[in-house]
Amino acid sequence: MEPEKAVIKTLCPYCGVGCGLEAVSTASGDWKMRGDRDHPSSLGMVCVKGATVLEAVGRDRLLSPLFRESLDQPFRRISWDQAFEEMVSRLRCLKDNPHSMAMYGSGQLLTEDYYVAQKLIKGCLGTNNFDTNSRLCMSSAVSAYTQSLGSDGPPCCYEDLDLCNLAFLVGTNTAECHPILFNRLKKRHRTGSPLKIVVVDPRRTQTAEAADLHLKIRPGTDIDLFNGIAHLLLKWGSIAADFIEGFTQGFAEYAALLADYEPQIVAQRCGIATEDLIEAAKLWQGSQRVLSLWSMGLNQSSEGTAKITSLINLHLLTGQIGRPGTGPFSLTGQPNAMGGREAGGLSHLLPGYRLVSHPQHRAEVEQAWGLPGGSISPHPGLRATEMIAALETGSLQFFWIVATNPLVSFPDLERVKKALKKSPFTVYQEAYYPTETAEYAHLLLPACQWSEKTGVMTNSERRVTLCQAFRDPPGEARPDWEIFAEVGRRLGFAAQFSFQTAAEVYAEFAALTANRLCDHSGLSHALLAEQGPQQWPYPKERTSAPKSTRLYTDWRFPTPDGRARFIPHHSRGLAEPPDPQFPYVLTTGRLYGHWHTQTRTGRIEKIKQMHPQPFIEIHPRDAEKLGIQDGDWVQVRSARGRAYFPAKITANIAPGTLFVPMHWGSLWAEQAECNALTHDISCPDSGQPELKACAVALEKADPPLKQSPQL
The missing domain is CATH 3.40.50.740 (Rossmann fold)
Structure with missing residues (x-):
């Protein structure tokens, strides 16, 4: 084995899990990556993206400023001084x-x-x-945390994954999109820990396959589900009455709204069995420590803020916040x-x-x-x-x-x-x-x-990590x-x-956060280099950091009266529901190996081999109706555009719903852009578009003629 010359601690630059990495320099001058076992967020674990990230760093780089007067002209190289003068003028x-x-x-x-x-x-x-x-990505979570709890900032930490006895995952394919966190849950689940996993998702994802209960709800019915569970908990008297009385406001209006959510009505709206709805409520009822986790499935919605506040309502109803193993936990995408x-x-x-x-x-x-x-x-x-x-x-x-x-x-x-x-x-x-x-x-x-x-980055559990440079920049x-x-x-x-x-x-930034909820004032590059990653709040007067921190442990919230707020909502449904012209609902998401638009991962050979081309998931019943077989090319149309994909026939998707991965742009595949189909109707509170659902038509088609460019 080649001897190590230097080890530089850094952070994986992909998702919001924030896994610690070590860049290891060898005697030959090469760098290799490995997980940082000392990093408290990931404990040395790393997924394929983090393990291969160095392979993309040096490829297809922009090396100097380039300029053109108009888009129909070619770029020409200019100096930095010319670039700055062009901008400043x-x-x-x-x-x-x-x-x-x-x-x-x-x-x-x-x-x-x-x-x-x-x-x-x-x-x-x-x-x-x-x-x-x-x-x-996350603005609906920002808006919901602020409305319900008084401020942005997830109140939980990753240690809660080890302490909860119900993990309620909704709108998140955690196994593929945040695999290091999911592995923590899955390991506990496999070893006989008193942990139950409920997954709410229209697809049977890798996450859903590991669940004790999979609620395959119709897209856009999340609020109905949350209110239906709350209706049953209230009916059974399984609420935290003292917590509600002492630390919340708005309960009476919320309880009045819940009267409309009888189990049979909710199950019909959601497209699930009444027994499964009751089972989900019983699991919440019987769990002393409930941790809910969500990502784009809730955030990317025209009612994203309302969905998340409705989920937070469940935590407030049962006092499942501010204690170890509990709380509403937004999993950050970046x-x-x-x-x-x-x-x-x-x-x-x-x-x-x-x-x-x-x-x-x-x-x-x-x-x-x-x-x-x-x-x-x-x-x-x-x-x-x-x-x-x-x-x-x-x-x-x-x-x-x-x-x-x-x-x-x-x-x-x-x-x-x-x-x-x-x-x-x-x-x-x-x-x-x-x-x-x-x-x-x-x-x-x-x-x-x-x-x-x-510089520094903050991950989903509010942990700040110093990411040190270890390579020289290419070109200019x-x-x-x-x-x-x-x-x-x-x-x-x-x-x-x-x-x-x-x-x-x-x-300068850290000083400006003093006495704010996200207080960094006690942190510095030097401290982070010496003591490792730290969670905020970390005020200047702190002399040492606890192993992990949670927000609202005293059940006092940063609202004007110090109380959390129940925010009752009825669902408005999808902004663009299916109709006779566009009878299917298209949803989108990530795959394990890729991340966002392939700017990095599309340049890594191992990941390209894992996911060689885009596809569309179609339920067998829908495929049979349209005469589509596995591997056939199909055209998908919305009111805005069209795209082409090879069909993947699977019962993992619900009838009437289609799934397309979001990673392929025009550089990587021909006419396979899922966002040529999506609309920009957004949540009125957060401004986040409903990227997770749009109405489309589907038909068998020839593949697009032009071949994808090779990079």
């Missing part, structure tokens, strides 16, 4: 109309990147038009979506879980940033899908996209493509080239990838925060962007 022209510019970022950015972007866009430029792909929210990375937020609409919050941030009062706009900026509408109307003149690939991930892709073609000036800051989005940009900026820059790539800071300096804000290191950036 255009931004100066928009000085009197700052809201005509917008930045769309990513949960893959480090917290330092996020923070400097907030300072530039919301502080110095004076517009709150900063949003990220977290709007498509590695630093949590850190981004802490840094203010949504269009209504400021650093430290502050709100742009709150006068005192704005004043605190303006003072910290050395800016005059009134510099920060009091109005929330454009949300992600609203940016597309602004491009259509011409009100957006400067569009800056960072570390994400919206020309695959946005809903209603044909509309997005047309809008981007109308953009007067689009900057795309990215590590890889080509990507689908690069085709729609005027200026490409080469950014450092994970492993080439230092620069860290994202340094790019933002240089633009700020050239715009005349030298004092605000005098940072020399990422550690200085983090120190």
Whole structure:
């Protein structure tokens, strides 16, 4: 075995589990990856994506700034100085109309990147038009936590996976999308631990296969299910009356609403057996420690906030929160979506879980940033899908996209493509080239990838990990925060962007979180390097960190009266239900090996072999009706577009429902973009689109003629 030369601790840059990795340098100068056994979130475990991540870091990289005057011209190489001058001159022209510019970022950015972007866009430029792909991922969880409990931030920790005796998984294929967490549950389940697993999902996923009870509900009936379980618990007297009386408000209105949810009615709406509904309620009733977990299946909905608050209602009804093994736990989709929210990375937020609409919050941030009062706009900026509408109307003149690939991930892709073609000036800051989005940009900026820059990320259990650089950037790539800071300096804000290191950036951000729920003020790069990952809140006066922390252990909540809120909801159903023209419901999701739009994983041979092509899951009954056999090509149509897939006939999907993986854009397969079909109707509270369900038609077809490009 080749001797080890150096070991650098870092974090996996894929999902929000936040698994610790060690980059090991060998005597020959190569790097290899392994799990970090000292990292408390993953204990040395790693999935195929983390194990192979280095294979994609050096491939197909953008190595220098590229520019073109119009989209019909080829790119030409320019210097960084020319790139900055091109951007700054255009931004100066928009000085009197700052809201005509917008930045769309990513949960893959480090917290330092996020923070400097907030300072530039919301502080110095004076517009709150900063949003990220977290709007498509976790914003419904943000909204629901805030409405029900008073603040964003999951109240649970991963230790609760080891302590719960009911794991209630809804809208999450945890086995494939968050495998290291699911392995923890599965191991307990297999070894005879007093643990029951309930899975709520229209598909029989790998997660559902491990469940004691699988509720194969119709898409869009989650609220009916939650209210139906609550109806039975209330009827049986299995509620936490003292907790409700002492620590909540709104119970009377909630109890009145539950009267409409008799078991037979709920079972019929959900498409499940009444006995299974009763069994789910009995499992909740008989469990002392209930942990619910969810992901995109609840978040990506036109009523995402209502779904999640309805699930939280169940926890409040039974006092299942703030104690070991209990609580409502949002599983984050991206590695630093949590850190981004802490840094203010949504269009209504400021650093430290502050709100742009709150006068005192704005004043605190303006003072910290050395800016005059009134510099920060009091109005929330454009949300992600609203940016597309602004491009259509011409009100957006400067569009800056960072570390994400919206020309695959946005809903209603044909509309997005047309809008981007109308953009007067689009900057795309990215590590890889080509990507689908690069085709729609005027200026490409080469950014450092994970492993080439230092900073922190926060995972789903609020644990902050220092990710240290261990490779030199290729070509002229620069860290994202340094790019933002240089633009700020050239715009005349030298004092605000005098940072020399990422550690200085983090120190300023951490100080701004002092006495906030997401308090980082006791943390620093040096402390994290010495003591390892830490959970927030971590105030400056803390001398040591407990092994794990939970929020709301005293059952006092950050609401005006200190009480959690029951928020009753009836379901409105799908925003686009099936009809005679489009009789099927299409749902989308991830596969184990891939992640998001294949920008990384599509360049890794082992993963490409695991998932060589997209597909569509069809129930045998639907396939027989349409004369479709396994492997046949089919065309899927919605009111917005069409796509082509080989059929996978399986009883794992419910009749009337279809499933397509979301990873394939135009670079990787021909006309297999699932988001050519989806719509952008969004949750009114969170602004998160209903990417999980749209109405489609299905028919047998010839395969698309053009072959996929080879990368």
